[in-house]
Amino acid sequence: MILNNGLPKFFVRRAGVFILLYACDEKRLSSEMDAYQEMLDNHCEIEYQIAEKARKMGKDIVEHVEIPRASDLADRTEKLLEEYLEGLQIADELREFLATKDRETASIEMSKQVAKRMHARTGDLVKAIEVGLRVGLAVLTEAVLVAPLEGISNVRLLNNENGAQFVSVDFCGPIRAAGGTAQALAVLITDVVRRELGVGRYIARHEEIERVKEEFGLYRGNLQYKPTPEEIEKIVSACPVMVNGESTESEECAGYGNIENVDGTRVRGGVLLVIGEGLCLKAPKIQNHTERLQVEGWDFISDFANKDKSSKDETKFTRNKLIIDPNDRFMKDIIAGRPVFGEPLAAGGFRLRYGRTRATGLAAGSLSPVTMHALGNFISVGTQLKIERPGKACAITPSDCLQGPTLLLENGDFGRVDVLDKWPELESQVNVIWDNGEIMLGYGEFLENNKNLIPSGYNRDWWASEIIEMLTDESAISKFISALDIDKEEILEGYPGSVSDENIDNIQLKRKWIQFLKTIPFDWDSCMKLCREFGTAVPPPWNLNWLDLPIEWLGSLHDVLLQSSVIDVSESNQIDWNFDAKSNQWLKISGAVKGWGPVLSGKDPPVNPPGPIIDVSKPLKNQYCCGDIMQWHGLIKSSVMLLGIPHHHDGDDIILTSSWEGMLDGLGLELKNNQVVTRIDINPHLEDSVKRITNALNLLQAEEDRSKELEIERSKVRIAAETAARQRGEGIAATDKAGEAAASLVIDKGPEDPNKINAAMNLLDEHTIDGSLQIVRKCSELRWEHNAPVRIGARMARPEKAAHRLMKTSVNALFPISTQGGPQKLLTIASGSGNLRVTVGVRECTKCGKPSPFTRCHHRFDAEDPSSNCNGRTTPIKSNNSKARRLGELQTIPLRK
């Protein structure tokens, strides 16, 4: 039922109560939403009070709730850095900066201001620089990460060789969370702040540069980018601030271990992160700021920022490639036992459709539930697939709107199954999963991964939106009705093509039309009328996989079809496999599958293909684009299967039960008085195409031979020159040089006509993209688009990765037990020995003054009386070992007495 305001009025039943599904009462709902928000705020406040009370009991390390409640970024920043700011108010100023400037600029400006104010207040240079840097970093990371606190362990003023002071910042592991941009900007912020306060620049010493080179070589962790030694030299010697850090890794530097200004001999992970992932990778972003702020001494960053650009310029001169290349990245790190569902771009893999279901989350896609069963039940809801495009992994949810797999059964039946209920009865008869069916991915997945969109097939979604655009007035609607041969009452109201997308009513109207058009059944005659009247391409089920059919077969297939006969429809067991429109007549090709048998695994195909002996053109390249399937199935069955035409066998005959009309039309044939006759002669088009492709292939072969010969010639000269140089007693470098010099004297004259080579390559690209569809477009009067232009390769990723990860049981406390809990790290095993030797922070009781590793003192006033525990609150104490505050000390923890 539709309300008079055009909104649908649906009810849902909830335990005997009917609820209106559509939101009509916006005012009431908004006020409910506000009330809900307020309720959340109030409850949160109460939770905080409870937590505060619990912490006050002193059983935890900290006696108050550490997570401050903050209203916005400025407030959060101030609260996060409370410890460092020492009462300095920054929230209001920061709010102003954020309102007028972008985040990165605001962070740099704010750092300057805070550092200046801190310096004026305390006169402490180091403290001023440190606070400025931390504030800047907090603003960059939304003040929700620990990076501004834990990512920077220390800021120091050290001395250059000439005695001048410079700033050294110690970065450590947690800086990773801040991301490359913030890491790099941290260095820039420090530089800006130290200029503001008049501290000199850092001049790297030889051994400090070499130390970083050595560390990059030794580092075993994951880095997005590893700079070359030359790049390291450039960055470290030009950077006006010393990127320093604590030793974090287990690898030790042998060459430049103990040097001044660097703490310890082991690899400093933080330094490598900031230089590799920050300064190197985010150079373009930093360059923006250095140029805008006119910071001197950052020219080196421009070289890195322009690095990618210059390499791109070089490739500009090469040909603009039209084809989509296979991408096999998803096949890497494949794990044994986890199946591959489609190789890169290979026919039979998933066909892309754009869209999402209600259940599709982020980084997720959908498959037909039949596909999920048909692919060996490997894919269940939430299973991660590694997909070729847009890349990365996606979690799978089912959608029964999608096309399921196309099956070839043991008895020769061939067709697509979309209806889940049919699968169990077919499962045991399946011979080949011919095609995986559709995979549905959102447009946003491509956007998020920064990948170009790839074309989807011309499906009913695309077709419906084209029809809608044309339905602008009454005359268009009446044309539409007459093409479909239906009554006016059967279609929806309104002219969806005449309204814009501006308001919700229009969108609802279009949405309903799309749904209607996607599911409306019609026959081939109506389809042709619609295509002609509205200029759409041929929609499924008549849209066939022309690209999969080798162009070399078209002539023979055309001739065979002229011999076929039209028969009446009788009983078909495929009638309810899917919801496609079925044909009013069937097409019979006599004797086409004589001697056919199902594909047998591990066996070679029969020497003589089944069916009649047909003369087929030799492959243009070394083999047909579909491989050797003709050996198994014969030309006729192979062709209709490649095109995706449903059929079954009747003795030696093959009976095409639907969508075969599209094949006839595409090959320039038509039905007249139930006879297949020629409408347009396919042969001239075919001969022309084949000739041009052959010429192009020959031309490229000649060019390849020419460059091979040139290379042989060059290597002869090179070897001669190198031998001569060696006999003169020259070194390896000089020998190579002599060889290259001699080889370059053999001049590459280039191909006779480079334009011809280029044209030939373009022609072959076009052939790869369009294949047999080129011929179809010439022979048919209708518009044709690809049904499956691109297949998406996929393999199973780690299903366990998709699971909700919970620790069993819920963690309420952490206690260090080192390796004493056995392989499963069990507390009970660790505590079984009575005493525990682990590294923990050093604490001292405030009541009795004795050291205790616990937060409440464990000493007893009377050793025999368990109830006489001191139970005083302990506080951390400064140990003699300077690192103990961060890393703790090895202590004995008494668990029993």
Ligand SMILES: [Zn+2]
């Ligand atoms: Zn005590």
